[in-house]
Amino acid sequence: MSTTTRARTVVLAGNPNVGKTTLFNRLTGGRARVGNYPGVTVERHLGRLSLPDLTAAELIDSPGTYSLSARTLDEQVAFATISGLAPGDRPDLVVVVVDAARLSRNLYLVLQVLELGLPVVVALNMVDEARRSGLEPDVPALERELGVPVVPVVARKGEGTDALLRAVAAVLHDPARGTRDRELWTPEPALAADVAAVAEALPAEWHGGDERRRDALALWALLSLDPDDELIEIPPVLRDAVESRRARATADGRTIDREVIAARYAWIDARVTETVRDRRRVRRWTDRLDRFLLHPVLGFAFFLLLMTGLFQALFAGADPVIGRIEDGLGWLSARAADALPGGLFADFVVDGLIGGVGAFLVFLPQIVILFLFLGLLEDSGYMARVAVLMDRIMKALGLHGRAFVPMLSGFACAVPAILATRNMERQRDRLLTMMVLPLMTCSARLPVYGLLIAAIVPIGEPGAPFRQGLLLAGMYVFGTVTALVCAFVLGRTLIRGPRIPLVLEMPPYRLPHAPTVLRTVTEQASEFVKKAGTVILLCSIAMWVLLEFPRHEPEGTGETETAAAAAQASESYAGQLGRALEPVLEPLGFDWRIGVGIVGAFAAREVFVSTMGVVYGVGADVDEETPALRERLAAATWPDGRLLFTPLVCLSLMVFFALACQCMSTLAVVRRETRTWRWPVFMLAYMTVLAWGASFAVFQGGRLLGFA
Template sequence: MTARPPVTAMLPPAPTDQVPESGRAGLSEASREHRDTLLRVAIIGNPNTGKTTLFNALTGLRQRVGNFAGVTVERVEGSVKGPDGHRFTVLDLPGSYSLSAGSPDEQVALEVLLHRDSDRWTPDVVLVVVDAVHLERNLFLTSQVLELGIPVVVALNQYDVAKDEGIAIDVPELIHALDVPIVPTVAKRGEGLDPLKRALLTAATLPPPQRRFTLPPDVRDALEPLTTCLTDAGLTRSAAGMEALRLLSVQKSEAHLATVPRLQAEVQDAIATLRHRGFQPNRLESELRYAWIADVVERTVSRPRSIKQNLSDRIDRVVLHRVLGPLIFLLLMAIVFQSVFSWAAPLMDGIEVLIGAMGGAVGDRMADGDLKSLVVDGVFGGVGAVLVFLPQIAILFAFITLLEHSGYMARAAFLMDRVMRTVGLHGKSFIPMLSGYACAVPGVMATRTIEDPKDRLATIMVVPLMSCSARLPVYTLLIGAFVPATSLLPGLTLQGATMLGMYLLGTVAALVVAAIFKRTLLKGPVRPMILELPPYRLPSAWSLLVSVAQRCQLFLRRAGTVILALSIVLWAMATYPRTIVDPSLPEGARQERQLEGSVLGQIGHAIEPMVRPLGYDWKIGVSIAASFAAREVFVSTMGTIYGVGGENEAALTDKLQTETNPTTGARVYTPLVAIGLMVFYVFALMCISTVAVTVREAGGGALGWKWASIQFAYMLVLAYGAAWIVYAGGRALGFAG
């Protein structure tokens, strides 16, 4: 194996014909001032270029996640320290094929780059990440960014893959063609990061690039009034030129068109003039840009004459097979859910022992009384019952991230396209649904890549049916307590198969409900799917670690805030008012009397008639009611209820297995009750965050609340009906209830 040469930054020639000496001196002064200021860098690129991997490599764990103001597109920012002490703040913009704003994701990126972002986040430099293997496809977005009047740096990513495939890129000639700094990078191995940071600093002191091709005179004259209108509205001359060309092919009305006087009229006048002169306005931008791109690629890229079938193509012959493909997908899902049990068990046991020891150590140092009960039973019993499941959530997110970063998720969407078409959608809708396995909130946000409004809304309505990680603690608790670890196949137990069954049940239900929506309220034609299948890649361990760490951090934050607060409230409700109990009664009976007389017990008994047909007692009923805030609260509520007043030494699973009805002596929890309870959680929408996101993504205001109410109502009816069928049907078949 030959050693690779180090990747270095390559800069364009100094623009001596554009910047006078006095201007250069001013730029140097500005550069010195930058040492103590924060340089803002916006990262943009096509999907599957390694943009997020590069972002993670630059920022490590120094990231913060939120939403763009007014929208629910995830906003990820990070901080970077440059080689000479400069500090950068880096914003990872949504992946975009262009700035044409065909989807909400692209609209967000466009607003930031045109300084229309409501947060006023103005980048000093734009870092465009391009795939060195597919340079021609990536240069369309690059050509648009070059015209925005902002300094630009290009990261020529996956440079190693291009060389391995025999693709030679004349980087100096490419710099001459683009007139911006270009840095070859290998993001997954962290190669080129230091040269990239230096290039960002250098670019901030250079004049911004200009359009790299010339408009035909007739086109330039036709667009001049529109360009002037955009300039008067606040855009730079360069950005106005890009926007004028872009607006010719806009298929739908954009909000800012109504805010700029005469803008809509100028757009229509320009379109009419161009048509009169023999041009097709909706194709003009793509024709001009791709003509320039073809010339650039011809001068800078050489490929081997005989292109052999690459590894991705050979793998796809098996993975995308009509029969083998779906079987491989099911096998992968089975491995994921079996691993959730097998690999996580030792770590879960360790966390359980640690939390128990901490609770015991704290309790031993406290006097008996309500404060001790609050700390031991409320905090350690409630929050600890949820924290035990952190290893399983980490393993689930690790697998999902691995499948996403490796390129397999796009294949799963391709495989599902045939199935999705039978319900009125296409495979692109399955990507948000797959994201729903991790969390419904980013799954709903991922629908912003779907262009058709009806398809997007139908997908939003069913994404919460995909079993998210918040359901995992509920499934794990009940499966671990009531489903035996019987081996079904080598490496697959009944527990893993049951978990897989819950996920498949939600997926099948989502497809059925989507079919109903697409044939009734959201009826519309099935559109063809255009989906890029990225090459298979081995994700970097660091990028994988960062993604999993972010999700675990969010889970811990939730456990330390929402679940902690609810656990304390529930402990108080289960403790007060104090009930006078006959001391001669057994300890278990005294605890039961105290709970029944408490506020929580009274609420539970009021709820019990509604859940009794499902086989649930008041404790399950009140735990379900509490978990409408967040599904994980079911487990913490059960931990609080069974910890209050008890010795709190036995694990929650043991307490559920031994819980009996004080009147009849019958088991409260049976396998049939556990299966029905899991089915209830498969269908019920018990997540305030998901409701809030649905309201905003479905249109906001009264329209958003209408669709969110429909979503919540149909899922609750579906949950109750399915749980009743499981319980009543199981009893009719002779299973113990």
């Protein structure tokens, strides 16, 4: 086997909140590729290590974890990345990042990696913080006890990273220097028998015959496998072996978990005595802040204030930038229209291509704001408190405490909100939040509600503003309650997951590290443009084709431009689709023209208003305030002369818009986040069924009650 040409792989491991991301950025010089771990949707960062001896090596980040033993899929990803189960995936070196101020708990993970027999370099991070609390780590003693290099670093300031890179290069050159040569602890005979029995059932390629690695993997299996774990690709024979050994241990009054974990901590406690001189002083600021931020009244008030701020920023803050982007695209469209000879191709460039680019670019300001906000909350340590504050409410609904922030962001736009579900560790929690997010009333629904509410309560009627406001608020409540009910139902049926105990670390508050936060923001934004942007662009072009083909033949010279546009909309594929849908839509009170609007709204909900403008011959350049459009709608009738837009139909249509998943950008983002079409298709299906059912109930129920 030739290893000289292969780039070496170095995996970065560590507990959450130990500065792993900051160190990753330092070591890779800020250039990283973002991908996914094989087979799952957890994001993975890869970067090139610039080693002093110019060895080619790739640094792979692993999800932050307190232990290698796994119960959820996401924990399994950390384990698989660090241990490298398949022979080709085995890392050449694992850098374990350790919080110098919380040494004993952090060493637990180091021990597990050492047990696997992998070459290790320990990065002792935040030594400055540890020193400030009077804790001077004894590096040579630690190196001696662990038997691997230990390098003190301060990732935030870049201190010690050169020494760390030198140590990494040295171990890559001579793996023996980073490999512990003796056992850490010896299991009691009963446990040794369990290990031996389970080791027999391990797939040979996991350990390749290496005895020490085999025993370590057997321990992993004994501690991880459980009848209701979420782990994938575990051979049934291994599950059986673990199950029978655990059953036997229980019968003998033993607890394997405790024996193993206690043995590891016994090793640690015999060697590391934490000598923090003045324990209370260390967290003085954090304790003071927590007294306020976790206060049952003030803490909640502050959180709500913060969320209001986010809400304002997403709405008002993003608006001018979105306007700027739209102006820029308008300018570009005008130039393109001037430069190109008129006709279909110019239409394609202006409406299809530039319009399609605009369709995803307008999301960028909100994505940047949201991720800046999330990055600050996460890096300062506040996000852990959010989970505590919201745990009781969200748990009752089957949601994660952290789901609150993405859910709230959904009021602005589901697209960035879905990206924000990454703040949760577990795939099941992310998925559940994603599936109900689009039911929150996003800002694109507002123009549609505006138009329809004005049709129900005409402006100028006595008390109109109040009644209109009440209706709008009602729609917000309706969307939110539906989202929560759906979360409750889905979380107990399709997207079930074992309840995980809420054992959370409350890290000390720290000033957010600006470079780390900003890098995350730029990374997310560029990822969104690259991945979701392509899908949104393609969908926009497809929608353009649906609305523009087949071409309408002008009928002589008498036809006005708006009439031609109306005819085009009616004869297009979208128009035909609207007509074909009429039998399905009629029970909801909608005619084919509304059907065209609904089809068109799939590109983006607010497009409904301009489509209505086109099919009712007012022209596309309308908004919900245009009096001409409102008058046309008020006058529109069925072929038999009945009025079309009765208050009941408008209400039914609003309910439809509240619940239907009419947003291809949302579906594109869900597809990108879940790496499968299954979930976006499910989302589209369940929301459409829900929307149809609710509109049917409103319209038919309303008729039964005697409303026209």
